[in-house]
Amino acid sequence: MPVITSARHMSLQDMVPLLNHQQAAKVDVVAPASALRSVDGTIELFGVTPVVDDRGVTAVDGRYRPTGSADGQIAAKLDIPVRYLRRLRDDARLDLYDSNVNGLLHGRADVADPEPDDRSFLLRLFTAPTPDQPGVLRALLSDRYGIIDNLDVLAAVLDGIHAVDVDAEIRSCDLTESSMHCKVYAPQMSALAPTFLAHYRTPFANPELEAERQRVAGHLERVRPIASAEGLGYEPGCEPVVFAGFRFSNDETGHRAVTLTPEVVIQICGNGLTMPMFSSTRRHIGDQLEIGQAWSQDTYRKKLAVITAETRDKVAEWLSAEFFTARVEELEHQAATPVHQPERTMEVLTKRLGFTETERAGILSHFIAGGQLTAAGIANAVTSYSQTVPNPVRADSLDDLAVQAMSLV
Template sequence: MTQQYAERATAVAPTGARNAHLSDLARILEDQQNRKLDVVAPASALRLREGNVHVSGVESLITEDGVTDVDGIYRPTAVADEGIADKLRVPLGYLRRMRAENVPLLDENVNAWLRQDPDRRFMLRAFRGDNGPGMPPAEGVARALLSDSYKLIDNFDMLLAALEGIKQSGHPTRVTGCDLTDRRMHVRVESEAVAVQARELLRGYRSPFNGRSGDDLPMVSAGFVITNSEVGAGAYTITPRAVIQVCRNGLTMTKDVMRSVHLGGKQDEGVISWSGQTQRKTLELIASKTADAVRTFLSREYVAARVSEMEAAAGRPVAEPTKTIEHVTKSLSIGTEAKDTILSHFIRGGQMTAGGVMQAITSTAQTLTDADQAAALEALAIPALTAAAAHG
């Protein structure tokens, strides 16, 4: 697949990338890091006006760099709306309808529930706006409304710590692609030096992208994907991921995921600024866990064992592709649009087996522009293999 690098521009900071290089991701994260504002505030300090979050009465942050005003206007993302709905127990579908059709009613509903418990505290994660020196503050972005016990593990710091852990492991690796959305960061890492043959798994398969044959290149590389969410959409995880070299399909093995949940003690009110010692200990732990995970996942024994498990089911013939894929996609709650692409990729792949269904899932995932949807679909590849083998 060719590189697709895209920024969803806002007045605040670029917030997205798909199949970007590591250097591109690092630049976006560094810029975001400089604009982040994280504050624990009581409900009495929060209001919705014209659909935007207004913060008032929160003490400014004073640092060596100057004074950072917290009070201001923040435009909610879809993720922030989900947090508002969750924390105030407003049905999400209703909140979305109000935002689309009746913003004054949205303001009235949200503000009524905020007034219900004015001392309740929330963590607001935001990006500051910037109109330049001497100008009034620009509208910022409300990224998430979270519990005040949410533990911050920022993407930029976590990425640096994870890369340090990879370095500590001593394994030769390369970052093959990075995604960043409003919800999550995904960083895919591969080691072609750690690869095994998978002739049975790839017998008769050809890449839907370039027509190359799995019989000619029956190799599977070891790898993993690092995922983190700054906005409550998932833990920091390292998930093993095998890579089919002939087509670059990825097979994530979620049963072996290593995770670290973003929960901690209650935060004090005001702007959050962790001490250097606290940050250092957290990042040292991430580096250590990453090194351990790399040593486990980047071994020929581990990859060979997982390939052997897949091969046991992959050879089951699929006599009626349309019915089998209908069954698989329905049982795994895969949407109609993706289902049609999966069937197309299955036919082009030429492997009329349960393994071919698995490959069609992963190759379809590569074509999706939404990185979170792509990762979710790829994670269903091995369950799809099991479902297709059982269906026949």
């Protein structure tokens, strides 16, 4: 069965078996440039020592098809313009793709001293499901890259949550070719935000917008177990309730790191308003590895222990009444600024915050559907629109811009 590399809006119960399936297919190897060559746009390894680990002996010689992310890393490592290399693949000019990659890996074939690349690289791979198929080249990285796998990060973060003894649940999970993104909330840590949610209705009551959210979820059933609160003087299901929460992500292929970010979760629609100014980031940097060298399990366990401890400390801070109350008060203070010209406001925000034209139009649609003609309506439109964005990395970036968008109104 081929490895699934991308999925959106999963439950924890969906995510864990998917990560376990990936884990079984993963293999990491440090190889010299001389052991790599490009053949019809795939990267072939040859003469590489098999990997020996607790699963046994895994032969790694063979072909691996680069992901889009890995193509970008090949371009960066070999100083090839990334748009050029991707265009060669898109235009089926794999002969030129091979010539560029091989020429820079092995040097010129028409001279006595070809000056080949003398570096070694860490290759993160998925083995092929059958011998007649290529595997997947997930990443071509520095031999100093510190591996921390998604499944282990997930376990470390859950351990950190349990250490604080907080009633917190993972409400949504996303996966891309390179990264994992999970959202956590505390159903018992709630507050009213009547100004921030004044006159707000979920945009997903609009069937077209709900269809967009479901479209990016694919075949997986969307699970957002947000608890309801009653007896607060509002129509049941429409109370202006927000919950404390946070988001965490991990990148396995070199682009980012383990990142923790607090957020405020909106009950009626599942919007997550993040507070990036409080983010905590741990980058993947390790000791240089020799060719064929195995990763130290003791060192790996220590890295995970640091992630667990950091999660414990951040959860204790971010899911505390003091922190949560202060963030809600800040949102309430900025929320009521009126928006008299929505289209003009979105034009200004698009220029200031770098939204694409597609994003501008989508956020404006969510703003109108939300029925909230205030700065808070802009923030809520950004975070509801982000749920319809196929790429979780961009969706997280949009959530990070919501508070700033509100402050610019």
